[in-house]
Amino acid sequence: MLGLNKKDTSLLVIVAALVMFAPFILNPFPSDSGLAQFNAGYPDLMQRFVIFGIFAIGFNILFGLTGYLSFGHAAFLGVGSYSAVWMFKLLSMNVIPAIALAIVVSGLFAVLIGFVSLRRSGIYFSILTLAFAQMSFNLAYSVLTPITNGETGLQLTLNDPRILGESATADGSIPVTSLFGLEMRSTYEMVVGPWAFQFNAGYYLCGIIMLLAFYLSIRIFRSPFGMMLRAIKSNQTRLNYTGLNPRPYALAAFVISGMYAGLAGGLMASMDPLAGAERMQWTASGEVVLMTILGGTGTLIGPVLGAGFIKYFENIFSKINDTVLHNWFSFMPDGLEDFVVFLIHPFIGKGWHLTLGILFMLVVTFLPGGLVEGGQRISRMVKKKSDDDTNAKTTPAE
Amino acid sequence: MSKTNMTRRGVLKTGAVASAGVALPTIFTASSAAAYTNEPTGPNVTLGFNVPQTGPYADEGADELRAYELAVEHLNGGGDGGMMNTFSSKALQGNGIMGKKVDFVTGDTQTKSDAARASAKSMIEKDGAVMITGGSSSGVAIAVQGLCQEAGVIFMAGLTHSNDTTGKDKKANGFRHFFNGYMSGAALAPVLKNLYGTDRNAYHLTADYTWGWTQEESIAAATEALGWNTVNKVRTPLAATDFSSYIAPVLNSGADVLVLNHYGGNMVNSLTNAVQFGLREKIVNGKQFEIVVPLYSRLMAKGAGENVKGIHGSTNWHWSLQDDASKAFVKSFGTKYGFPPSQAAHTVYCQTLLYADACERAGTHNPCGVAEALEGFEFDGLGNGKTLYRAEDHQCFKDVLVVRGKENPTSEFDLLEVVEVTPASQVTYAPDHPMFAGGALGTCNAG
Numbered sequence: 001m002l003g004l005n006k007k008d009t010s011l012l013v014i015v016a017a018l019v020m021f022a023p024f025i026l027n028p029f030p031s032d033s034g035l036a037q038f039n040a041g042y043p044d045l046m047q048r049f050v051i052f053g054i055f056a057i058g059f060n061i062l063f064g065l066t067g068y069l070s071f072g073h074a075a076f077l078g079v080g081s082y083s084a085v086w087m088f089k090l091l092s093m094n095v096i097p098a099i100a101l102a103i104v105v106s107g108l109f110a111v112l113i114g115f116v117s118l119r120r121s122g123i124y125f126s127i128l129t130l131a132f133a134q135m136s137f138n139l140a141y142s143v144l145t146p147i148t149n150g151e152t153g154l155q156l157t158l159n160d161p162r163i164l165g166e167s168a169t170a171d172g173s174i175p176v177t178s179l180f181g182l183e184m185r186s187t188y189e190m191v192v193g194p195w196a197f198q199f200n201a202g203y204y205l206c207g208i209i210m211l212l213a214f215y216l217s218i219r220i221f222r223s224p225f226g227m228m229l230r231a232i233k234s235n236q237t238r239l240n241y242t243g244l245n246p247r248p249y250a251l252a253a254f255v256i257s258g259m260y261a262g263l264a265g266g267l268m269a270s271m272d273p274l275a276g277a278e279r280m281q282w283t284a285s286g287e288v289v290l291m292t293i294l295g296g297t298g299t300l301i302g303p304v305l306g307a308g309f310i311k312y313f314e315n316i317f318s319k320i321n322d323t324v325l326h327n328w329f330s331f332m333p334d335g336l337e338d339f340v341v342f343l344i345h346p347f348i349g350k351g352w353h354l355t356l357g358i359l360f361m362l363v364v365t366f367l368p369g370g371l372v373e374g375g376q377r378i379s380r381m382v383k384k385k386s387d388d389d390t391n392a393k394t395t396p397a398e
Numbered sequence: 399m400s401k402t403n404m405t406r407r408g409v410l411k412t413g414a415v416a417s418a419g420v421a422l423p424t425i426f427t428a429s430s431a432a433a434y435t436n437e438p439t440g441p442n443v444t445l446g447f448n449v450p451q452t453g454p455y456a457d458e459g460a461d462e463l464r465a466y467e468l469a470v471e472h473l474n475g476g477g478d479g480g481m482m483n484t485f486s487s488k489a490l491q492g493n494g495i496m497g498k499k500v501d502f503v504t505g506d507t508q509t510k511s512d513a514a515r516a517s518a519k520s521m522i523e524k525d526g527a528v529m530i531t532g533g534s535s536s537g538v539a540i541a542v543q544g545l546c547q548e549a550g551v552i553f554m555a556g557l558t559h560s561n562d563t564t565g566k567d568k569k570a571n572g573f574r575h576f577f578n579g580y581m582s583g584a585a586l587a588p589v590l591k592n593l594y595g596t597d598r599n600a601y602h603l604t605a606d607y608t609w610g611w612t613q614e615e616s617i618a619a620a621t622e623a624l625g626w627n628t629v630n631k632v633r634t635p636l637a638a639t640d641f642s643s644y645i646a647p648v649l650n651s652g653a654d655v656l657v658l659n660h661y662g663g664n665m666v667n668s669l670t671n672a673v674q675f676g677l678r679e680k681i682v683n684g685k686q687f688e689i690v691v692p693l694y695s696r697l698m699a700k701g702a703g704e705n706v707k708g709i710h711g712s713t714n715w716h717w718s719l720q721d722d723a724s725k726a727f728v729k730s731f732g733t734k735y736g737f738p739p740s741q742a743a744h745t746v747y748c749q750t751l752l753y754a755d756a757c758e759r760a761g762t763h764n765p766c767g768v769a770e771a772l773e774g775f776e777f778d779g780l781g782n783g784k785t786l787y788r789a790e791d792h793q794c795f796k797d798v799l800v801v802r803g804k805e806n807p808t809s810e811f812d813l814l815e816v817v818e819v820t821p822a823s824q825v826t827y828a829p830d831h832p833m834f835a836g837g838a839l840g841t842c843n844a845g
Contacts, residue, residue: 044519142606142633151607151636152537153511155544155567158838172841173570176548185548187523198523272519274541276511315520321504323467350451350506 008218011300015214019207022046023197030194034328038316043187043200045315047271049308050203050210051264056291056303057210057217058260063289064298065226066253067233068118071126072133073288075113076106076258078140078280080265082147085154085275092165093175095184095205095270099263106262107255114254118247121236133285140277153276177270179205184271202271209267210304213260218300220256229253261288294363296370305371310356317352434764435550435845436526443498443763445470445750446505446521448532448542449556453509454636454663455534457697458742462532462556463504464735465743469750472730473500480730484723484779485751489758496758503527509534509636511541518542522549528763529554529753531746534662535636536560536609543572550845552765554749557742559661559693561612564793565834570842571765573772573792575752575785576745577825579613580833582692582712583620585798585820589710594655594688596625601653603644603668605660606633613659615833617692621657629653634660634668641668645675654682656689665691666701673705694801697740699813706803706813713799715744715781716816724781738811748780752787766842784822790829792839795822 004012018025027041040046059073080102087098117128140148148154158168162175169175177184184202191197220226231239232246239246269275278284287310295306325341325348332340347355367373438444447466449459471477475492482490494500503525505517514533521527530546531554533539539558546553547569555563555574559582564574600621604610610633618628629651634644645668648656656677660668672678672689680687691698694711717728717738727747731739739747752772760767773789782796800818807813827834 039524042520042524044516044523048516138635141635151511152562153541155541157566158840159836168840172838173547173843174544174840272515272545274511274515274544276541278510278512315516318506319503319517319520323502323504349504350456 002215004215004218004222008222008300012211012215012218015301015304016211019050019211020204022049022203022207023199027195027197031196032194037320037324040312040316041198043185043198043203044271045311046200046203047206047267048311048315050206051267051271052288052291052307052311053304054206054210054213054267055261055264055288056295056307057213058257058264059288060292060297060299060303061217061220061229061260062253062257063292064303065221065229065233066250068121068250068254069126069289070117070129070254070257070285071282071289072113072129072131072136072285073257073261074280074282074284075133075136076110076261077265077268077284078136078275078277079109080106080262081269081275081279082140082154082265083262084266084269085156085273086147088156088162088177088269088273089154089160090163092162093177094165095177095179095266098177098270099209099266102262102266102269103259104262106265107259109262110255110258111251114251114258118250118254130282130285133280134282137277137280137282140280148275148277151277153274156273177202177273206267206271209263213263214300214304221300225249225252290360294360294370296372299370299372302370302372309371313352313356313359317348317355318350320348322349433844434766436522436528438498438526438528438763441498442501443495444501444503444521444525444527445753446503446518446525446527446530446532447746448505448507448514448518448521448530450509450534450538451506455509455557455661456663457701458534458557458662458695458740459507459532461697461740461743462534462746465731465739465747466502466504466531466750468731468734469747470500470502471734473750473754477734478726478730481723481727481747481751481780484726485755486778487755487759489755490751491758495754495763496761500754507533507535507538507542509538511538514538514542515545518545519549522546522551527551529768531749531753532556533558534742535607536563536612537607539563540567540608543567543569547571547840547843550765550843552753552768554746554753556746556749558609559613560609561616561833562608562837564791565612566837567608568791568837568839570769570792570839573749573752573769573787575749575787575794577712577714577796577798578793579609579616579692580827580831581798581825582613583616584825584827585712585800585818586617586690586692586710587620587624588820589800589818590621590690591624593710594685598626598655598685599629599651599653599683600626600655600657601629601648601651602631602657602659603641603648604631604633605636605664607636609661610659612833613692614657617657617659617690619833626655634664636664638664639667641671642675644668645671645677648672648677649675649680652682654685654687656687658689658691659693660691661693661695662698663701665698669702669705669709694814695741696738696811696813697742699803700810707805709803710817711801712820713801713814714741716741716799716801716814717744718812718814718816719781719799721781721783723779727781744781748782751780752777764844766844769842786822788829790839791834795826797822798825 023041027039029035083105084098084102087101113132187200228249291306292303296302329337449462472480507514529552534557536558539555543553553572561579604614691711694713699706756768756771760771775787785796798820801814802817804815
């Protein structure tokens with residue numbers, strides 16, 4: 001189907017099903033139970049899952065295929081966000097021009113940075129990209145304040161021109177982002193017994209765009225161009241000796257990957273029309289590296305899983321506080337309860353970084369192929385159990 | 399070159415996906431039946447406390463969280479009732495808000511607009527919070543205020559001192575109890591004039607974001623009106639931890655007053671650096687070199703230790719105030735946590751009480767009703783004397799304290815002494831004052 005082989009088609013279908021039914025899948029616990037704390041099926045987080053999924057998919061096209069570790073990818077995300085918000089300020093609240101401009105501007109930006117950075121490889125490339133990203137961050141933070149509004153972040157106001165739309169709605173508030181009238185924030189809530197499932201227009205737009213991005217990434221992975229990128233990763237010197245110039249290919253991968261990041265940034269701004277400089281900070285660049293490695297570098301689905309994993313921790317674990325813990329362990333005797341809460345305390349709330357760090361260490365140590373390798377091991381174990389005598393052929397991590 | 403293999407399963411799968419896709423647009427059209435965003439229908443009402451738990455303002459955030467928990471306890475009838483007993487409005491019964499028990503959720507803003515909005519969004523979308531409060535940074539407060547306006551919930555600003563919060567970025571759903579940069583300038587100027595005279599050269603170091611900018615503007619305007627000269631204004635990144643490179647140029651600038659438009663960890667570090675460079679022992683232009691910290695708090699004084707002695711600034715509230723309300727608050731906070739509250743704790747405690755009281759008086763949690771109850775509300779007994787929530791910009795007008803780092807502290811909390819209480823009339827400005835112009839409240843949004 002769609003020019004994909006059978007395995008890739010089923011992967012795409014599975015991802016599509018996951019994206020479409022995410023409001024159900026991510027809301028397994030009834031909203032009145034104590035476990036509702038772990039529900040992730042609310043629009044904002046689901047949007048983040050798919051948007052950072054796009055970001056990580058794009059990053060993986062560069063890092064997973066060519067092996068070039070860019071440590072400044074957040075710069076493109078930030079540039080995309082700023083472009084999109086400016087489009088909302090100047091043109092209209094329709095998300096299409098905003099996203100389009102975000103992709104174009106981040107693409108141009110990527111050509112510029114890639115052209116310079118790709119003259120070096122390995123650690124030097126990483127440092128160059130990091131330097132560019134930090135430069136962009138500092139520019140956005142202070143020097144370019146008229147364009148970026150500095151630390152406060154670029155926001156919409158009632159005085160923006162919005163030449164194709166309206167500066168303010170009839171009731172005097174700032175108009176909301178929409179897709180030809182379909183408001184991005186409109187949410188339909190389906191109440192089934194104790195469960196409340198939320199279907200959000202913005203989420204489904206992001207979801208559909210992520211599926212397109214995912215499909216495109218499969219096609220790139222399976223194309224001769226993808227093969228060439230892999231050649232760069234395995235032995236660039238040999239490519240040079242055979243008379244091929246690898247740099248245009250690497251640059252193309254870099255630009256594509258930058259455009260993916262810009263798309264993610266544009267979508268972020270479309271869901272929530274605000275762009276802050278911290279989106280470009282090196283920690284944000286590091287985050288996408290973590291996502292990709294955690295999920296499985298060079299695999300198709302890995303980055304998406306990694307993105308979901310990290311965003312889940314950031315948003316769910318950081319919101320567990322001591323009061324919640326006391327509720328959970330209220331069945332214990334008083335002294336024991338306080339002790340258990342004291343033990344868990346460093347790992348929740350503001351300590352979510354610690355929990356994530358430990359999990360990251362465990363994954364990298366025991367599953368170098370990331371979460372995807374974990375999945376493969378489990379499926380292999382299940383397969384072995386079902387037919388022990390047939391030699392189960394292992395599939396490479398892809 | 400593609401070949402089509404139709405299998406029963408394949409057709410079923412494709413059919414299911416396609417029909418789901420076709421069905422999708424129809425479910426967007428309906429909207430929820432509630433009258434306003436997150437209308438509390440059960441026995442509980444949820445408030446969202448969104449404070450920095452990490453980053454340069456983490457100390458303030460932690461203290462805010464303590465005050466919120468105390469406020470919730472008091473609202474639900476626990477503890478000794480704190481300032482509920484001294485509050486001039488007697489609508490609160492100690493049975494929650496309108497008989498609904500108050501629940502709360504917390505989040506970490508990380509002092510980043512993005513993270514703060516994500517956290518606030520999850521409170522609104524997931525936890526059903528009907529009011530969001532908090533923020534220890536004006537950038538964050540403004541970002542979250544904008545979000546609350548869009549989402550249709552009330553935002554009760556915490557520690558935010560920028561003129562913009564109730565100036566050009568004001569919103570109909572946002573309310574601020576804390577004072578602002580203009581008020582600091584207006585309160586400090588007469589004191590500075592008495593202390594340091596009218597012939598001074600000021601050098602500003604400013605945290606590079608909305609709060610720093612507006613405070614710098616306010617202080618510069620107020621001091622220039624005294625006859626002071628502003629030598630230079632230097633912006634420093636919020637994330638900076640070492641200010642040596644910014645302090646060194648001050649020495650050769652010819653300035654004899656350093657104004658630190660820094661807050662929290664920033665101020666602790668910059669003041670420490672300035673003292674280490676020996677600025678306070680310098681004699682410039684024949685005058686003793688002075689340092690001014692326009693926005694002061696006890697937590698900062700604690701962080702900077704010895705260095706704050708004799709340094710002047712302004713503050714919203716201080717625990718050593720001797721009115722009944724302040725004493726009641728200090729007592730119940732101290733009983734629960736073992737130390738006196740900071741001004742951040744005080745303002746968020748007040749905000750929570752004010753919100754609950756407005757709900758009771760309005761008889762609804764509907765943001766529009768609550769906003770109406772808060773607009774033009776005059777009250778007393780929350781530690782600041784008579785206070786007005788002005789309807790035009792949702793800013794509270796009350797007395798401002800000018801404080802000084804104490805020379806001989808008697809305890810680790812007794813770090814600041816009140817030099818002067820500037821009456822509210824002296825810090826009041828017109829709603830269309832140029833420093834606050836350019837924005838509009840818009841209309842209240844109930845979602």
